């Protein structure tokens with residue numbers, strides 16, 4: 001039996017966590033031979049609710065659930081964490097502008113980035129779920145000068161799964177027979193769900209569907225799915241978000257199935273002309289705990305335009321929080337190509353291998 005790993009989760013008494021924690025404790029995320037220690041973090045006023053949830057987890061008698069600890073602050077809650085899933089965020093309140101939302105969340109994720117830097121395990125893997133997820137990931141990562149930006153990711157797997165589900169429904173295919181879907185850009189309504197490289201049972205999807213349906217129905221439906229769910233349920237997607245978290249972390253840690261491509265919000269290394277240093281959703285493959293961007297895809301003018309639109313929104317979000325991004329981490333976020341190509345972790349404080357190191361000459365581009 002393996003040694004337990006420590007998984008810290010913020011927003012642990014919220015709706016997404018209510019689904020997530022039970023799947024996490026039953027081995028769905030880290031594998032059925034990996035015991036877990038859950039370090040659950042909430043706002044002080046939600047600690048009683050969290051205590052109740054912890055009792056329920058205990059009552060499931062999960063063999064893999066080693067320990068549960070409860071915390072009302074991230075400094076304690078992130079202590080030695082191997083994985084951190086940042087779900088807790090401030091939702092948009094009445095009369096709140098997008099800029100205000102960015103600002104209040106920026107404060108939360110600045111503190112969380114610093115706490116990860118100071119208290120988490122050196123090799124911690126971080127997934128940001130709380131919205132605006134890409135920009136929150138940027139803020140956390142820029143506030144963690146000792147960690148590598150490649151240790152931070154933002155959740156766009158829900159959008160990826162939504163695209164796959166809607167396409168499966170339309171074509172009558174089983175979701176497991178669909179591959180090559182890509183979600184580019186921001187987890188927002190500007191995202192680009194790209195089917196140009198997708199296949200159903202090995203056959204290109206775009207040969208099998210109507211171009212008008214793809215551009216006028218499919219793309220907007222995926223882009224606005226979150227809003228449609230809020231309209232129908234009165235609250236935002238929770239169970240599907242939890243499932244996407246499981247898929248994202250499982251693939252990152254245990255590897256994507258052979259030949260499969262998934263979408264992850266990661267720091268841009270300039271691939272496909274996307275501005276370096278922003279958190280943008282790219283097609284990736286994972287193995288041995290690393291992700292690597294899929295390279296060499298042919299992009300037509302339509303795709304390039306769609307990718308640009310969502311990039312522009314991310315640059316605007318970045319500009320709105322620029323005053324909260326420490327200058328000292330700017331360079332590390334813009335010089336990652338070696339790290340992302342080779343899979344070797346270069347820590348932001350420069351204590352990773354030298355760029356001239358012989359270990360970095362392997363070109364593992366996939």
Ligand SMILES: NC(=O)c1ccc[n+]([C@@H]2O[C@H](COP(=O)([O-])OP(=O)(O)OC[C@H]3O[C@@H](n4cnc5c(N)ncnc54)[C@H](O)[C@@H]3O)[C@@H](O)[C@H]2O)c1
Pocket residue numbers: 010011012013014015016017041042043046087088089090091108128129130131133155156157158159187236237238241
């Ligand atoms: N990236 C995605 O695909 C995706 C999908 C769905 C939801 N979301 C986002 O995830 C977030 C959570 O969604 P939910 O449905 O679980 O919301 P929720 O309101 O049910 O739960 C959020 C919980 O976070 C806690 N919290 C808030 N700030 C905190 C902080 N600083 N530290 C610790 N805990 C904190 C709250 O007390 C609350 O219990 C929202 O921002 C939502 O927009 C993202």
